[in-house]
Amino acid sequence: MSALACLRVVVRSEQTHLSETMFSALVAKFTNAFLEVRWSWPRKFSALNPYAFLLSDPKASELDTAELGRLSAELHAHLFGVTEDESAKVTVLLFEGDDAAMAKFAELDDTEIARAMVDPAAAPAGGRLSRIAIDGTRLPVPSPVGANPDEGDDEIRIPKRPAPIRDREPNVEGLQGIYYAARQIFVGDVISSTPGDSRTRYSLVDGEEHLPPDAAAFDADCVIAAMAFLAESQSDTPLYLPVSFSTLLRPSRRAAYAEILAILPHSERRRLSAAVYDVPRAPSFQALKQLHEALDEHFSAIDLRTRDPAFEIEQLNPEAVTSVTLVLPQAEPERRLIVLRRFISKIDAYKRRRVWPAVTNVRHPRELDLALEARLPFVTGPAICRLQPRPMGGRSWPVDQLPVLSPAETLHRASA
Known part of the structure; x- marks a missing residue:
């Protein structure tokens, strides 16, 4: 069975002098180029919109995200240069679910994406949302209310922010x-x-x-x-x-x-x-x-x-x-x-x-x-x-x- 997921690039265009049209085209062009090099055959990808891409791997049950970790750091450097400004940071999300859910996720606007990163219940039903760290690992976003019934704990627990992972050494x-x-x-x-x-x-x-x-x-x-x-x-x-x-x-x-x-x-x-x-x-x-x-x-x-x-x-x-x-x-x-x-x-x-x-x-x-x-x-x-x-x-x-x-x-x- 082929593994499928929707890759979503979250980035703030207002921090550049470019128009939204030019900025989105630049993000799309860079991400396409990145995936052409890193997401090698027989894996495939296709652009759903300038910020969302459908990834597939016909030989895996789950996508290997090792190469995707570099996307956020390299796109950040390409768009904003080397900066300590955390508000400019590029975030890479991965949504895994059925076709309909992934299509809805690809079309979420910035406000809806921000809400889903705090509460995955705001994301389309029937999927799993995670953030790709710079080292390529999946980081869970905060769980929705009642998401862990198997733990036998009636108390609602809001997960703490994951401990920061040391960024990959810059090029x-x-x-x-x-x-x-x-x-x-x-x-x-x-x-x-x-x-x-x-x-x-x-x-x-x-x-x-x-x-x-x-x-x-x-x-x-x-x-x-x-x-x-x-x-x-x-x-x-x-x-x-x-x-x-x-x-x-x-x-x-x-x-x-x-x-x-x-x-x-x-x-x-x-x-x-x-x-x-x-x-x-x-x-x-x-x-x-x-x-x-x-x-x-x-x-x-x-x-x-x-x-x-x-x-x-x-x-x-x-x-x-x-x-x-x-x-x-x-x-x-x-x-x-x-x-x-x-x-x-x-x-x-x-x-x-x-x-x-x-x-x-x-x-x-x-x-x-x-x-x-x-x-x-x-x-x-x-x-x-x-x-x-x-x-x-x-x-x-x-x-x-x-x-x-x-x-x-x-x-x-x-x-x-």
């Missing part, structure tokens, strides 16, 4: 600057977002051991982070968002990416670039066509990131993409230099195709010196810029003062 979001060596200036930033409980920090510029195990979830988290950085920064320099080549081109995941990327405001397209990672040596014409179809609407530039120094740039049409970035391998320093020299040997081919060459995961002074000597225009990596809370794009920075340290490293050095 660590940040940026790492892209350095344009010819002018000694940062010209853009690569976004990253790492779950707070992860032992490894995720990053596109620090080598393959920092790549995420779940590419789709990482890319979605970076889209959410980008919304905050777009709102906070007035710089015109681009923000590069991670996009997994292999995941995006998988037919079963393409629709999910469309929902995720639809969150990005079209008015900010000029400030957004796609950093497409795990690109093979020779991507096919059809693959690049599908890539452009998926990304051109949202991004003004496309960077292909490859670990192969023999990337077949000659097979690309002129200006097929904006840039190609070599990811230096996790290897001994001499091996890394050999790989970098092989990539540099093809610079003329990149010029003929009018595609910028770049290198990332630069870790050692010799690698940076070699890149500068070869006049590789763009460099990134731990030897260039560590994780920053604000964009580096637009800042001049002398090459002899690289790397730009993280705030914690800077503080430690100042106190040493």
Whole structure:
């Protein structure tokens, strides 16, 4: 028997400058994108209205709510930013019952929902209402009068508010600057977002051991982070968002990416670039066509990131993409230099195709010196810029003062 439930997002639109129409559309778009990534097949979902979604799992008798816990925290950060204002908090409710009861629950207005959260008797009959905590567990809402006759206690007991559950560690979001060596200036930033409980920090510029195990979830988290950085920064320099080549081109995941990327405001397209990672040596014409179809609407530039120094740039049409970035391998320093020299040997081919060459995961002074000597225009990596809370794009920075340290490293050095 298939498990069914109605998911309801409770959030206050008056705390934003958006109209109710725009706000509800944003909530619907974000929740759709979230469920596309987290509520994986064979589970299904469908939107009943901007704030209510029907969830199903054909292989379970009861829905597993583990993934749903992140929705409230991520939607809260997306709509309101990081704030201690509890009145702005997003609440996620789950109503399980028959079809008619779930349909009525989906249509309750804000006042009726607020009443049901205090007294479930105000919810449609024939269902069970619970709140989804940030750790994914179900929290019962206060029981209606006489709800526990089996306990043999005639006294009406109003349950106390559940003890607070420690919130999931927030994602660590940040940026790492892209350095344009010819002018000694940062010209853009690569976004990253790492779950707070992860032992490894995720990053596109620090080598393959920092790549995420779940590419789709990482890319979605970076889209959410980008919304905050777009709102906070007035710089015109681009923000590069991670996009997994292999995941995006998988037919079963393409629709999910469309929902995720639809969150990005079209008015900010000029400030957004796609950093497409795990690109093979020779991507096919059809693959690049599908890539452009998926990304051109949202991004003004496309960077292909490859670990192969023999990337077949000659097979690309002129200006097929904006840039190609070599990811230096996790290897001994001499091996890394050999790989970098092989990539540099093809610079003329990149010029003929009018595609910028770049290198990332630069870790050692010799690698940076070699890149500068070869006049590789763009460099990134731990030897260039560590994780920053604000964009580096637009800042001049002398090459002899690289790397730009993280705030914690800077503080430690100042106190040493």
